[in-house]
Amino acid sequence: MNQYYIGPSLSDPEKAFQIEIHLDIPEGVSDLFFPYWRPGRYEPGNFVKWSRNLVIQGEIESLNVQKIQPNHWLLKSPAAQRIKISYEWCFHELNAGSSFMSSELFYVNPVNLFCFLSQSEQEEIELLIEVNEGWKYAGGLPVNWQQDKKRWLLKASCFDQLADSPFAFAPVISKFQWISEEVEFNCHSIGQLPMPWREGDYSSMIQFTDFQVKMMNGFPVKDYHYIFIFTPHRMRHGVEHCNSTMIVMGQGDVSDEVFYDEILSIASHELFHTWNVKYCRPKDLLPYDFTQSQYSGTGFITEGITTYYGELMLWQSGVWSWEKMANCILDWFNIHLNNPGRFSSSLIDSSIDTWIDGYVKGTPGRKVSIYNEGALLAFLTDVFIIKSTSGKKSLDDVMRAMLLNFNTQTRGYTIDDYWHTVEDIAGAVPSQLISLCSQPEDYASEVLTALEWIEQKCRINTSESGRLEVVAIALQEHNKLSNRHC
Ligand SMILES: [Zn+2]
Numbered sequence: 001m002n003q004y005y006i007g008p009s010l011s012d013p014e015k016a017f018q019i020e021i022h023l024d025i026p027e028g029v030s031d032l033f034f035p036y037w038r039p040g041r042y043e044p045g046n047f048v049k050w051s052r053n054l055v056i057q058g059e060i061e062s063l064n065v066q067k068i069q070p071n072h073w074l075l076k077s078p079a080a081q082r083i084k085i086s087y088e089w090c091f092h093e094l095n096a097g098s099s100f101m102s103s104e105l106f107y108v109n110p111v112n113l114f115c116f117l118s119q120s121e122q123e124e125i126e127l128l129i130e131v132n133e134g135w136k137y138a139g140g141l142p143v144n145w146q147q148d149k150k151r152w153l154l155k156a157s158c159f160d161q162l163a164d165s166p167f168a169f170a171p172v173i174s175k176f177q178w179i180s181e182e183v184e185f186n187c188h189s190i191g192q193l194p195m196p197w198r199e200g201d202y203s204s205m206i207q208f209t210d211f212q213v214k215m216m217n218g219f220p221v222k223d224y225h226y227i228f229i230f231t232p233h234r235m236r237h238g239v240e241h242c243n244s245t246m247i248v249m250g251q252g253d254v255s256d257e258v259f260y261d262e263i264l265s266i267a268s269h270e271l272f273h274t275w276n277v278k279y280c281r282p283k284d285l286l287p288y289d290f291t292q293s294q295y296s297g298t299g300f301i302t303e304g305i306t307t308y309y310g311e312l313m314l315w316q317s318g319v320w321s322w323e324k325m326a327n328c329i330l331d332w333f334n335i336h337l338n339n340p341g342r343f344s345s346s347l348i349d350s351s352i353d354t355w356i357d358g359y360v361k362g363t364p365g366r367k368v369s370i371y372n373e374g375a376l377l378a379f380l381t382d383v384f385i386i387k388s389t390s391g392k393k394s395l396d397d398v399m400r401a402m403l404l405n406f407n408t409q410t411r412g413y414t415i416d417d418y419w420h421t422v423e424d425i426a427g428a429v430p431s432q433l434i435s436l437c438s439q440p441e442d443y444a445s446e447v448l449t450a451l452e453w454i455e456q457k458c459r460i461n462t463s464e465s466g467r468l469e470v471v472a473i474a475l476q477e478h479n480k481l482s483n484r485h486c
Pocket residue numbers: 269273302303306
């Protein structure tokens with residue numbers, strides 16, 4: 001069994017991790033890698049740069065070690081044997097995708113600090129963790145305390161599962177638990193709780209979680225963990241995982257209500273990712289390959305649809321008023337109208353380019369956002385389906401069908417698979433909708449047409465308006481703003 005160890009560094013115990021890994025290698029050549037990137041952030045991570053004093057040794061025979069890329073070593077062994085890899089790992093930024101150590105926090109995203117052998121990625125892993133006795137644990141994998149050795153033991157079925165299971169230890173972690181549709185949901189929080197949670201009120205979290213699980217006809221995993229780290233400084237960051245999400249938030253200069261809305265928005269977005277990307281995944285990302293870039297044009301589905309649903313589910317579940325949803329649509333629209341990048345790069349091309357400038361400002365007017373334009377396209381697709389089926393179907397049906405036909409148990413999907421699914425549900429897909437993601441396009445005309453249709457529909461029969469009622473408000477708002485932005 002592959003065995004990993006992590007604890008505080010002896011020389012720098014409040015800042016750096018000490019890592020030791022024991023792996024079996026065969027006679028001949030093996031490939032040792034440091035993960036190049038992490039799921040949820042489609043850009044090079046180059047996590048190896050935070051390591052130091054890395055030593056690779058054979059435990060029986062001498063080993064020939066040759067570094068051939070920053071994150072790739074060739075190991076040549078004269079015999080099958082167990083090897084030991086030891087190093088320190090130190091990073092000074094606390095975000096939802098990092099690992100961070102301080103006197104009050106031991107927080108690990110395994111994907112950015114553990115090496116692996118490409119030949120034994122599928123083997124079971126035992127992870128031993130040395131942290132202060134008495135600290136509390138939050139994570140997606142079950143953990144056991146070994147009293148005799150005074151350390152924690154965590155098991156993963158393979159490297160992929162370990163990589164997708166962040167965890168944190170801290171002196172105090174508050175925990176709230178509930179059951180929804182036979183799934184155990186947990187909300188773990190480190191740091192100062194947001195306003196309603198201080199009073200023990202988690203009703204909004206339960207409400208949108210229940211709604212999403214029911215809407216998607218069930219949940220792909222048996223237990224789920226929202227893990228929050230609340231920081232004193234401003235921070236907004238969440239990352240999705242197979243049965244958890246890591247969310248790092250700090251208030252900044254906003255009211256309690258605005259801050260709480262932002263928490264709900266991120267949490268709802270990350271929960272929807274459990275279906276849309278963790279379980280129902282593009283072919284380009286199935287399986288994850290941590291050794292190199294995995295380019296995909298599907299960001300408008302993985303992030304765009306998730307951005308749309310993150311907010312939509314809050315409104316549909318009754319957690320948010322429809323004015324709040326309307327403001328989100330308006331924000332997406334205004335960002336689009338203010339970005340000349342819409343004339344330069346398509347949504348699909350911008351998705352492939354996240355690997356070079358997807359998470360930085362970059363060259364002005366060069367690109368669009370898989371989140372922003374992706375959410376607008378999801379909205380337009382939803383309106384199209386509702387309109388063409390007289391309200392009998394919606395994008396919900398597309399997401400449920402995608403989940404049935406394309407998932408980690410069967411196969412990944414392509415962009416064509418997605419549009420074929422829309423066609424199956426709606427009866428047709430207008431070429432203009434496809435063009436909005438494959439060509440540099442201005443969305444204004446389509447968005448305004450959709451909003452106008454909704455406004456008329458709402459006037460005719462408010463009972464039919466459902467989710468779209470909100471957009472009538474958006475239209476009125478847009479009319480006020482249009483002189484400024486169009
Ligand atoms: Zn996302």
